[in-house]
Amino acid sequence: MFGSSLVRAYSATGTKRFPRSFEELPCVPGGLPYLGSFMxxxxxxxxxxxxxxxxxxxxxxxxxxxxxxLRMSSRLMNPKGDGRILAFFDPKDIEIAYKHEGKHPSRGGALAPLVKWRLSRPDIFGETKGVLMEEGEKWHQLRGLVQQDLMRPKSAMQHLDQIQGICQDFLEMLEREMSSSKDGKTVRGLLPHLFNFGFEGSAAIALDKRMGVFRENPHPEVMKQLREIEIVTEMSIDLMMGIPWYQISPFISPKYRKFVRHFDSFAYFAHIDEVKAQIKEKIDKDQLKKSDGISMLEKLILKNGLNSNVPFVMALDMILAGIDTTGASCAFILYHLATNPEKQDILRKELLQHDPHITESSLTKMRYLKACIKESARLTPIVAFHLRLIQEEFTVKGFHVPVDTLALWSSMLSGRNPKYVENPTAFKPERWLRGNETKVDPFVSLPFGHGPRMCVGKRFADIEMQLLTAKFFRSYGWEWIGQRPISTIWQFVNIPDQSLDFRLHQL
Ligand code: HEM
Structure with missing residues (x-):
C-alpha cells in the first residue's frame, strides 16, 4: 500500500529525498468543472x-x-488521469518525459470524435481503428505490421520519380496561374494547391494512383473530396475542444453529424471494394508479387491478406494524414525562403551543383536543402502540441509526476525560446549543419514527434518536401508579396494566417 510513495521517498542509496508532490507544481487555477483550466x-x-x-x-x-x-486540469482531455495535465517547456524535461511514455505510447483521447466515427463504421474499419487511433497492444501489433514498409528509408526512395512527376505537374499549373496574372509573374492563394500536392503525393504512394489535381480540368469528384476533407479539418478543433454531446448521442450534436457526413463521403469515395476487386484479380492471376514497383496498399495486402482491413485503413490514413501536414509544411518553407533571399541564393547554389533530375545519391548530398526544411519546422511547426499519457511515474525538477498525467509540450514555444535557441527569430538553416558550433538540443524541435509512436509517414513527407522545394527554387526566384510577418492559425495543424502570395522570377 505504501510501495510507490516509499520508492519516491528513498533513493537507491537509501538516502532520503523528497520529491515535491504534483499538487505543488505551478498551476493554472480555475476553470469550469469537467472542462478545467486547460480550456x-x-x-x-x-x-x-x-x-x-x-x-x-x-x-x-x-x-x-x-x-x-505548468500544471493544468481537464477531465475532458484526460478522463483517465483525473484531469491531470502537465505542460513542459524545457527540452531536457521533454526528453525525460519521453523516457516514461511506456511500451505502448499514447496521445490520450484527443481524437475522440474521430474514434467515435470509426467505431460506427465497421464496414470500413472492421477490426481496426487504424494506427493513428489504436491504443495499447493493438496499436503495437498494428504499427509492427506497417512499420517496415513505411519507415525504411528505401521505401520512400522508391517513390522519387513518381513524386518528381507530381512536382512537374505542379510547376506547369504554376505557369498557367502566372500567365493569367496581370504582370505574368504573380501567384496568389497558393495554400490550397499545396494541400492538393499533399493529397496527390499520398494517394500516389498509398494507392499508386494519380488523382490529377494539377490538370487543367481536374475531375470534379476528386475536387469535391478534397473539399470534404477541408470541411472536416475546419470543424475538428471545435469538436475536440467542446463539450462532447455526441458521446451521449449523435442526435443531440448537429456538429458531429455534419462531421460524420463529410467524413463518410470521403471514406466511401476511396472505393475500397473496387480497389479490392482489382487487387484480387491480380492475386488470382498470380500477377501480384513483392517488388519495389507495387503500391504501399499492395505491399500491405501481401503481408496482411486481402481479407484484412488493415491495408485499406492504413491507405486511407496515409491519404488523410498527408494532406494538411505536408501542404502546410511546404507553405512555411516557401515563405521563409522567399523572405530570406540570401538563404534562397545559398540553396540555389547547392541545387545547381546537381542534375535537375534528382536521384537518391544527389538528394543525400543536398544538406542545405534539408537544413532549410528543418529550420522552417523549428520556426513554424505545423503540429501545435505533442501529447503523451505518462505510463511510468517519474520525478522532474524535484516534482513527482504520477502515472496517467497527460504531458504536453509545444515545439513552437521551445523552438522560439532564446533560452534554448540563439537568435531564435532568425531563419538560419546553418544552425542545423554539421560542424556548427551553436548546437540546438534535439528536443527543442520535434516536427515529427519522437520515439516508437513518432510519425509513420516521416520518410514520405521528407521526400515530398525536399523534392518540391528543390524543383521550385531551381526553376524560379521567389519573392514574398504578402504581409509580414506571417503567423499561424491552428486548424488541426498550424496553417498560415494569410493568403500565400508570391512573385516568381524565371531563372
Ligand atoms: C510534414 C508532414 C508531416 C508532419 C510534420 C507530421 C507530424 C506528425 C506528428 C507530430 C505525429 C505525432 C507523433 C507522436 O505522437 O510522436 C504524427 C503521427 C502520424 N503521422 Fe504524420 N506528419 C506528417 C506527414 C505524414 C504523412 C505524409 C503521413 C502518411 C503516411 C503521416 C502519417 C501519420 C500517422 C499514421 C501517424 C500516427 C502514428 C502512430 O500513432 O503510430 N504523417 N505525424
Missing amino acids: KLGANPHGWKQPMENLKILQEKYDPQGNGL
Whole structure:
C-alpha cells in the first residue's frame, strides 16, 4: 500500500529525498468543472487560433520563476488521469518525459470524435481503428505490421520519380496561374494547391494512383473530396475542444453529424471494394508479387491478406494524414525562403551543383536543402502540441509526476525560446549543419514527434518536401508579396494566417 510513495521517498542509496508532490507544481487555477483550466488555452487574447501563444502567457503569469513546468486540469482531455495535465517547456524535461511514455505510447483521447466515427463504421474499419487511433497492444501489433514498409528509408526512395512527376505537374499549373496574372509573374492563394500536392503525393504512394489535381480540368469528384476533407479539418478543433454531446448521442450534436457526413463521403469515395476487386484479380492471376514497383496498399495486402482491413485503413490514413501536414509544411518553407533571399541564393547554389533530375545519391548530398526544411519546422511547426499519457511515474525538477498525467509540450514555444535557441527569430538553416558550433538540443524541435509512436509517414513527407522545394527554387526566384510577418492559425495543424502570395522570377 505504501510501495510507490516509499520508492519516491528513498533513493537507491537509501538516502532520503523528497520529491515535491504534483499538487505543488505551478498551476493554472480555475476553470469550469469537467472542462478545467486547460480550456484557458482557448481563451482571449489568442483563442484556439493560437493556443500555444496563450500557453506562453499563462506560463509567464503562473510560473514567473521559469521552472518550465505548468500544471493544468481537464477531465475532458484526460478522463483517465483525473484531469491531470502537465505542460513542459524545457527540452531536457521533454526528453525525460519521453523516457516514461511506456511500451505502448499514447496521445490520450484527443481524437475522440474521430474514434467515435470509426467505431460506427465497421464496414470500413472492421477490426481496426487504424494506427493513428489504436491504443495499447493493438496499436503495437498494428504499427509492427506497417512499420517496415513505411519507415525504411528505401521505401520512400522508391517513390522519387513518381513524386518528381507530381512536382512537374505542379510547376506547369504554376505557369498557367502566372500567365493569367496581370504582370505574368504573380501567384496568389497558393495554400490550397499545396494541400492538393499533399493529397496527390499520398494517394500516389498509398494507392499508386494519380488523382490529377494539377490538370487543367481536374475531375470534379476528386475536387469535391478534397473539399470534404477541408470541411472536416475546419470543424475538428471545435469538436475536440467542446463539450462532447455526441458521446451521449449523435442526435443531440448537429456538429458531429455534419462531421460524420463529410467524413463518410470521403471514406466511401476511396472505393475500397473496387480497389479490392482489382487487387484480387491480380492475386488470382498470380500477377501480384513483392517488388519495389507495387503500391504501399499492395505491399500491405501481401503481408496482411486481402481479407484484412488493415491495408485499406492504413491507405486511407496515409491519404488523410498527408494532406494538411505536408501542404502546410511546404507553405512555411516557401515563405521563409522567399523572405530570406540570401538563404534562397545559398540553396540555389547547392541545387545547381546537381542534375535537375534528382536521384537518391544527389538528394543525400543536398544538406542545405534539408537544413532549410528543418529550420522552417523549428520556426513554424505545423503540429501545435505533442501529447503523451505518462505510463511510468517519474520525478522532474524535484516534482513527482504520477502515472496517467497527460504531458504536453509545444515545439513552437521551445523552438522560439532564446533560452534554448540563439537568435531564435532568425531563419538560419546553418544552425542545423554539421560542424556548427551553436548546437540546438534535439528536443527543442520535434516536427515529427519522437520515439516508437513518432510519425509513420516521416520518410514520405521528407521526400515530398525536399523534392518540391528543390524543383521550385531551381526553376524560379521567389519573392514574398504578402504581409509580414506571417503567423499561424491552428486548424488541426498550424496553417498560415494569410493568403500565400508570391512573385516568381524565371531563372
Ligand atoms: C510534414 C508532414 C508531416 C508532419 C510534420 C507530421 C507530424 C506528425 C506528428 C507530430 C505525429 C505525432 C507523433 C507522436 O505522437 O510522436 C504524427 C503521427 C502520424 N503521422 Fe504524420 N506528419 C506528417 C506527414 C505524414 C504523412 C505524409 C503521413 C502518411 C503516411 C503521416 C502519417 C501519420 C500517422 C499514421 C501517424 C500516427 C502514428 C502512430 O500513432 O503510430 N504523417 N505525424
